[in-house]
Amino acid sequence: MRVKLIIDADACPRGALEICRRLGRAFDVPVWTVASFNHRIESDRHIVVGDAPEETDIAVANATREGDVVVTQDWGLAALVLGRKARAVSPDGRVYRPETVAFLLEERAIKFRFRRGGGRTKGPRRRTAVDDRRLEAALTGILQAGKPGK
Known part of the structure; x- marks a missing residue:
């Protein structure tokens, strides 16, 4: 079973996409992108x-297999x-972990309710x-750890 790198490309910054491609080549890992026809x-x-x-999220989830890496x-x-x-990492390098993802989902739900009630939240900060x-x-750490013999 060959590991692949899958990019949720609808909202992935161009610089992050280039990093993924470069590391995919360096580690001989196929890089898949998924995006709506609008991109x-x-x-x-x-x-x-x-x-x-x-729709993009569903396609990424359906393409993901054990050991894959999703950005x-x-x-x-x-x-x-x-x-x-599978492993998951954000375009800014945050590694998602099973023990912390529930907290993130709870935070997302709270912010959604706040916005639905008329509140405003900050947008994403500028990429650096x-x-x-x-x-x-x-x-690099995730892909090195996934190499045979490691």
Whole structure:
């Protein structure tokens, strides 16, 4: 069973996508991208989905197998792939862990209720070079750990 790197490309910054591609080549791991037809993604292995809510997440989850690595900003999708015994990391290098993902989902639900009630929350912060270095370090560690003999 060959491990693959799957990118939730709908909201993945270009710099993070390039890091994933470079590390995929370095570790000889196939890199798959998944995005709705509204996004133009240059990729040798790309899954195009419709633009219905959660369609990309469903396609990523369905493509994920045990041992795969998924890059996503979506905490719900991270929880799904962790349940499939895959690894998940955010584009800014946060490694999602089974013991902390429930807290993230609870935080997401609280913020959703707050916004639905008329409240406003901050959007994502601007991507930095530190995010790139953290993603590279996290993916390198995960991919090295997955190599045979390690």
